[in-house]
Amino acid sequence: MQLIDGKATAAAIKEQIAQEVAQIVAAGGKQPHLVAVLVGHDGGSETYVKNKVLACEKCGFKSTLIRYEEDVTEEELLQCVDKLNQDDDVDGFIVQLPLPKHIDEQKVTMAIDYRKDVDGFHPVNVGRMSLGMACFISATPLGILTLLQHYNIETSGKKCVILGRSNIVGKPMAQLMQYGDATVTVCHSHSKNLKKECQEADIIIAAIGRPDFVTADMVKPGAVVIDVGTTRVPDATKKSGFRLNGDVKFDEVAEKCSFITPVPGGVGPMTICSLMKNTLAAGKKEYYS
Numbered sequence: 001m002q003l004i005d006g007k008a009t010a011a012a013i014k015e016q017i018a019q020e021v022a023q024i025v026a027a028g029g030k031q032p033h034l035v036a037v038l039v040g041h042d043g044g045s046e047t048y049v050k051n052k053v054l055a056c057e058k059c060g061f062k063s064t065l066i067r068y069e070e071d072v073t074e075e076e077l078l079q080c081v082d083k084l085n086q087d088d089d090v091d092g093f094i095v096q097l098p099l100p101k102h103i104d105e106q107k108v109t110m111a112i113d114y115r116k117d118v119d120g121f122h123p124v125n126v127g128r129m130s131l132g133m134a135c136f137i138s139a140t141p142l143g144i145l146t147l148l149q150h151y152n153i154e155t156s157g158k159k160c161v162i163l164g165r166s167n168i169v170g171k172p173m174a175q176l177m178q179y180g181d182a183t184v185t186v187c188h189s190h191s192k193n194l195k196k197e198c199q200e201a202d203i204i205i206a207a208i209g210r211p212d213f214v215t216a217d218m219v220k221p222g223a224v225v226i227d228v229g230t231t232r233v234p235d236a237t238k239k240s241g242f243r244l245n246g247d248v249k250f251d252e253v254a255e256k257c258s259f260i261t262p263v264p265g266g267v268g269p270m271t272i273c274s275l276m277k278n279t280l281a282a283g284k285k286e287y288y289s
């Protein structure tokens with residue numbers, strides 16, 4: 001079994017991005033600028049946004065964090081989005097999800113100018129991706145694709161089972177794997193024979209948010225296993241009082257598969273690295289003028 005090291009891969013890519021940014025700036029170009037909008041104080045979102053800001057520093061980007069309290073109105077947030085849409089200094093921005101219940105996430109996502117939507121969540125980017133056109137691709141699927149390429153893992157003709165059908169991971173991942181000429185099955189809570197589907201898979205991508213869901217008896221010997229799960233579970237041995245738990249029962253599955261991503265240190269760092277790739281592309285106006 002080979003461990004897929006997302007942390008090291010992401011670090012190498014961020015270093016490449018930093019070199020490119022240094023060249024752009026040396027040639028008189030503009031430093032890419034990412035803005036993150038964070039509403040409230042959810043622990044998970046705080047950590048993600050902190051790591052995104054740190055990654056910007058590593059890549060030589062300018063970054064700005066805009067904070068709102070939990071009771072911000074939808075109108076105020078939409079005004080913020082509009083301002084960021086108009087601001088020529090801002091190349092890309094994200095509104096960290098989830099948002100409080102009184103705010104319509106879809107309305108906010110739709111309000112973001114798709115040319116600055118480095119999360120790749122706007123319907124224009126989702127639609128362009130499904131048509132195979134240049135666009136911002138949602139960060140987690142793009143990170144997984146980058147890892148598969150980095151480790152020379154063949155996807156053509158392989159049977160890929162994706163567990164989960166979320167808009168952010170499962171759905172776009174299914175399309176990207178089809179572009180990689182894989183035969184794709186998407187399983188979810190209503191799927192029959194989910195275990196059998198997994199047993200036949202050459203590549204399993206687990207993104208259902210159920211800790212330790214994928215067990216060794218579900219995995220074909222030599223399969224590639226990608227774990228997208230990041231459930232926070234209580235852990236008294238940790239200073240924070242919790243740990244991140246993947247969707248895969250790592251120890252037993254690792255003994256059986258050919259490649260596996262750990263949690264943490266697998267897909268997570270690649271997600272942030274993909275956001276950096278998208279921000280660089282936004283700064284270079286690579287997809288949209």
Ligand code: GUN
Binds near residue numbers: 094097098119139
């Ligand atoms: N919440 C969890 N993942 C993400 C992400 O990739 N982008 C945003 N904006 N919010 C998230």
